[in-house]
Amino acid sequence: MHGAVDAEALDRQIRSTLLAAPSSTLAALLTCAVMMQVLAPAQRVWLGAWVAGFVAVTLLRLAAGWQWRRHACSADRVRRWATPWLASTLLHAAQWGALGVFSLPLAHSPASMAEQALLHITLPGVALGGALRLQGFERLLLLHVLLVLTPITLCDLTAGDLPHLAMAAVQALFGVYAVVQGQAQSRLLREMAMQRTRTQELVEALQREYQRSEAARQHAEELTAARSRFFAAANHDLRQPLHALGLLAESLQSPRSLAEVQQVATHLSECVEGMAQVIDELLDITRLDLGQIATQPVGVRLAAVVEDACRPYRALARLQGLTLELALPDIAVRSDPALLARIVANLVSNAIRYTREGRVVVRAEPVPEALLLHVEDSGIGIAAEHLPRIFDAFYQVGNPARDRRHGLGLGLATVQRLCALLAVPLEVQSTPGQGSRFTLRLPLATEAQHPPEAADATPPRRGGPLQGRRVLVVEDDRDARQALMQLLRSWGCEVQDAVDADAAQALLGSGFRAEALLVDLRLPGRRNGLVFLQELRAASSPPVPALLLTGDADGAERRAAEAAGLPVLLKPARPASLRAFLGQAFAGAPNSAPAAPGPQLRQA
Numbered sequence: 001m002h003g004a005v006d007a008e009a010l011d012r013q014i015r016s017t018l019l020a021a022p023s024s025t026l027a028a029l030l031t032c033a034v035m036m037q038v039l040a041p042a043q044r045v046w047l048g049a050w051v052a053g054f055v056a057v058t059l060l061r062l063a064a065g066w067q068w069r070r071h072a073c074s075a076d077r078v079r080r081w082a083t084p085w086l087a088s089t090l091l092h093a094a095q096w097g098a099l100g101v102f103s104l105p106l107a108h109s110p111a112s113m114a115e116q117a118l119l120h121i122t123l124p125g126v127a128l129g130g131a132l133r134l135q136g137f138e139r140l141l142l143l144h145v146l147l148v149l150t151p152i153t154l155c156d157l158t159a160g161d162l163p164h165l166a167m168a169a170v171q172a173l174f175g176v177y178a179v180v181q182g183q184a185q186s187r188l189l190r191e192m193a194m195q196r197t198r199t200q201e202l203v204e205a206l207q208r209e210y211q212r213s214e215a216a217r218q219h220a221e222e223l224t225a226a227r228s229r230f231f232a233a234a235n236h237d238l239r240q241p242l243h244a245l246g247l248l249a250e251s252l253q254s255p256r257s258l259a260e261v262q263q264v265a266t267h268l269s270e271c272v273e274g275m276a277q278v279i280d281e282l283l284d285i286t287r288l289d290l291g292q293i294a295t296q297p298v299g300v301r302l303a304a305v306v307e308d309a310c311r312p313y314r315a316l317a318r319l320q321g322l323t324l325e326l327a328l329p330d331i332a333v334r335s336d337p338a339l340l341a342r343i344v345a346n347l348v349s350n351a352i353r354y355t356r357e358g359r360v361v362v363r364a365e366p367v368p369e370a371l372l373l374h375v376e377d378s379g380i381g382i383a384a385e386h387l388p389r390i391f392d393a394f395y396q397v398g399n400p401a402r403d404r405r406h407g408l409g410l411g412l413a414t415v416q417r418l419c420a421l422l423a424v425p426l427e428v429q430s431t432p433g434q435g436s437r438f439t440l441r442l443p444l445a446t447e448a449q450h451p452p453e454a455a456d457a458t459p460p461r462r463g464g465p466l467q468g469r470r471v472l473v474v475e476d477d478r479d480a481r482q483a484l485m486q487l488l489r490s491w492g493c494e495v496q497d498a499v500d501a502d503a504a505q506a507l508l509g510s511g512f513r514a515e516a517l518l519v520d521l522r523l524p525g526r527r528n529g530l531v532f533l534q535e536l537r538a539a540s541s542p543p544v545p546a547l548l549l550t551g552d553a554d555g556a557e558r559r560a561a562e563a564a565g566l567p568v569l570l571k572p573a574r575p576a577s578l579r580a581f582l583g584q585a586f587a588g589a590p591n592s593a594p595a596a597p598g599p600q601l602r603q604a
Helices: 004-035 041-069 075-103 110-133 138-159 162-251 258-289 302-319 337-353 411-422 478-490 501-509 529-539 556-563 575-586
Strands: 298-301 322-327 332-335 358-367 370-377 426-431 435-443 470-474 494-498 516-520 546-550 568-570
Touching (some): 004 110, 162 258, 298 302, 298 337, 302 370, 332 337, 337 358, 337 435, 470 478, 478 516, 516 529
Parallel strands (some): 322 358
Antiparallel strands (some): 298 332
């Protein structure tokens, strides 16, 4: 009785009873009034008692029905009302059946045939009406029909004559019809209820799908708008140094003193470094968005990771008159040390950039089953209206002119993506004029691995180790080839060049003994830079130190080169990285990829 269909059926039964009660009571009173004319005085007393009992039960049911209608049909009310109401329904059916007993003393009186006919018409009508009202309660429907028709049918059978036997058969057939019809209506109503439920579920599913579609559409619009802002800012930050490069290069066409040339060269280097920084940051953001960064979480000492990440920024903090403080317990956390170091480095760099005086503090706070890592500063702070957007790419508070000296606006965007990749919750609290605090929640680890020693990223600056060293440049782009050769010659190297693998092979075969190779990965012809170096390594022992250069950030050829153990440097290549590689190669160090400052992102 607790399901939705039972509640609906009970409500329908009660309401239909309220409608049927007046006509049913009137039929009972008229039938009794007619029967009073032919019954004996003692039988009239019993019939009067029947009438009083029938009217009393009817009035109680009407009062209960009106009380039911005043309140909503809830599951709790169904539980409380179902048993007493249905019990009263069966009691009412039993009362109707008892009325049929009065047909027995009339059975042998030919003068009472009209009264008997009226009784045989009234009771089947009551049975059929009750069966229709009890739709949804199939067992109760059967009991109702049996209680109403069984007594009068037995009385007819007791009479034994042919007319009464025929009426008994008719009563039985009518009872079967009432039961079958009522159960058929119950099944129909049940199927309709199930269909309504399915329809409602379908409507709700369509509404949820529409909401998901609408949310997806809004998300796509937000992504499109964010992407437009992203590319607009990237376009600005790339065009600025490119514009400066063009102007500086044109200025070199006019006669200048050596000091002026050196000054222009310094500006050119700054422009190239600015473009390289923008491109590197954009590639990092792209790889994170595409899920191309692999994580390797291990247990690691937090103090060691943070110390390594902050080491490059201590001098910067001192130059700005700031104090960089580390307050970290000797606790192990579980995370990817390289990516965690990148997060800390970006947060510390951001804190130093926006702090004019005071200090930047990196501290840890133990909490149950985790460690809160705080990066705090006493800087300018962030207004509440800017907080929702500080993790957007290229969004910077207080730098509307997009001065690259104040960063690119990609540091916090990278932090947010790295935190999502590592499943590390990130929170920020900030008060304008008082500073900001970024908080990472790191899971604890039972033991820690020792982090690898940080490589010395500072390349040698003296010209001695490169003086007279033979370098072969294999590059099909004329401008890139000439620029690289000019740089190497300025370091004192002896340089030869080739435009493809065949020309490089011919040059080496003619007697040029290269001590290092700088090879473009995408060379024209049947052999690219990777195939050329693999063939060259197979034919020479020991192999010549070689570095592959490429502008393809995430290509299959680059991944194949890295899998083959060949160092790869992404264009635009920083002169410091080229010089670091050559310094290692000429010093007899193992041929390895040139180091770049700061923690590096790892590709998946």
